[in-house]
Amino acid sequence: MNKQTVISELQDILAKDHILIDEELKNHTYTKLGGKADFFITPGTIEEVQEVIRYAIRKQIPFTLLGNGSNVIVRDGGIRGIVLSLKKFRAIRREGNKVVAESGARIIDASRFALQEKLTGLEFACGIPGTVGGALYMNAGAYGGEIKDCLEHALIVDRGGDVHQVLAEEFDLDYRTSNIAEKGYIVLEATFQLKEGHYEEIKAVMDDLTFKRESKQPLEYPSCGSVFKRPPGYFAGKLIQDSELQGKGVGGAEVSTKHAGFIVNKDNATASDYIAVIEMVQQTVKAKFGVKLEREVRILGEDEEMA
Numbered sequence: 371m372n373k374q375t376v377i378s379e380l381q382d383i384l385a386k387d388h389i390l391i392d393e394e395l396k397n398h399t400y401t402k403l404g405g406k407a408d409f410f411i412t413p414g415t416i417e418e419v420q421e422v423i424r425y426a427i428r429k430q431i432p433f434t435l436l437g438n439g440s441n442v443i444v445r446d447g448g449i450r451g452i453v454l455s456l457k458k459f460r461a462i463r464r465e466g467n468k469v470v471a472e473s474g475a476r477i478i479d480a481s482r483f484a485l486q487e488k489l490t491g492l493e494f495a496c497g498i499p500g501t502v503g504g505a506l507y508m509n510a511g512a513y514g515g516e517i518k519d520c521l522e523h524a525l526i527v528d529r530g531g532d533v534h535q536v537l538a539e540e541f542d543l544d545y546r547t548s549n550i551a552e553k554g555y556i557v558l559e560a561t562f563q564l565k566e567g568h569y570e571e572i573k574a575v576m577d578d579l580t581f582k583r584e585s586k587q588p589l590e591y592p593s594c595g596s597v598f599k600r601p602p603g604y605f606a607g608k609l610i611q612d613s614e615l616q617g618k619g620v621g622g623a624e625v626s627t628k629h630a631g632f633i634v635n636k637d638n639a640t641a642s643d644y645i646a647v648i649e650m651v652q653q654t655v656k657a658k659f660g661v662k663l664e665r666e667v668r669i670l671g672e673d674e675e676m677a
């Protein structure tokens with residue numbers, strides 16, 4: 371892959387200011403970790419998305435979707451090829467009792483929009499810091515609600531660059547997973563089926579969830595939220611707490627003293643530090659309780675090359 375050739379070919383299909391070269395991914399991830407993306411692309415139209423996908427497939431250039439970077443850790447060596455961000459797709463609208471949100475809109479904003487429209491069903495998402503696309507990919511959820519409960523359908527681009535409408539049940543949504551990676555879909559827009567409700571009641575639920583979140587989570591430090599999935603029959607946070615791991619760390623990353631399920635970037639951590647803490651937690655919990663903690667967070671990219 372000749373970088374200059376790729377740049378000039380990308381400039382033929384995209385507006386110039388939609389292409390960033392060697393972009394620091396720590397500026398696009400919640401953990402503030404990670405190396406550079408060779409090409410950081412922010413298309414402005416569906417046609418540009420289609421063109422980029424077709425180009426990448428034709429030229430066999432790897433490409434990676436990035437939402438708000440709130441559930442990924444990018445390794446210190448960064449990501450080769452194209453990183454596609456749909457952050458310019460942020461419109462949210464109402465159609466009957468449905469909320470239709472573009473994939474780069476924050477799911478928090480879709481939840482707030484539903485409140486303004488007096489529509490109930492998206493309250494659970496009021497504090498989840500991902501985009502609509504990332505929330506769908508992860509089947510994000512909190513406090514008893516999840517995307518699966520209210521998604522009706524989504525608009526996607528497939529690996530051939532074609533646009534399709536896909537019904538909620540076709541995404542195999544389950545606890546923090548979907549089949550989007552396996553299918554290779556790029557989510558463009560999601561439609562949520564909601565119900566008419568009362569502003570004050572919807573707001574009271576959202577205020578309560580916000581209070582719970584702010585009092586329990588270490589939101590003052592960069593993190594990627596809960597690192598591990600809930601193991602059947604246990605709570606990850608409780609197992610980590612009972613393993614006396616809170617406050618323990620590697621380099622600048624440590625297990626939060628406020629919420630044991632979070633690992634925080636406390637002091638200029640590297641991705642290697644952060645991943646080492648994840649592994650330390652997994653090994654300790656396994657040795658102490660015999661429980662395997664499965665990561666919820668995704669690790670992308672490659673390690674830094676040693677000089």
Ligand SMILES: Cc1cc2nc3c(=O)[nH]c(=O)nc-3n(C[C@H](O)[C@H](O)[C@H](O)COP(=O)(O)OP(=O)(O)OC[C@H]3O[C@@H](n4cnc5c(N)ncnc54)[C@H](O)[C@@H]3O)c2cc1C
Nearest residue numbers: 437438439440441500501503504505507510511512557595
């Ligand atoms: C403080 C904090 C609190 C959190 N609380 C919660 C919580 O309560 N509940 C919860 O479920 N999660 C929570 N999370 C995790 C995270 O916010 C969610 O998983 C969110 O859905 C990820 O969305 P994102 O846009 O940040 O995706 P990213 O982290 O950028 O990406 C996640 C995955 O989605 C893929 N992806 C992103 N956009 C698209 C797209 N358009 N099409 C196809 N694939 C795409 C990416 O390739 C990647 O594999 C929390 C995170 C933090 C930092």
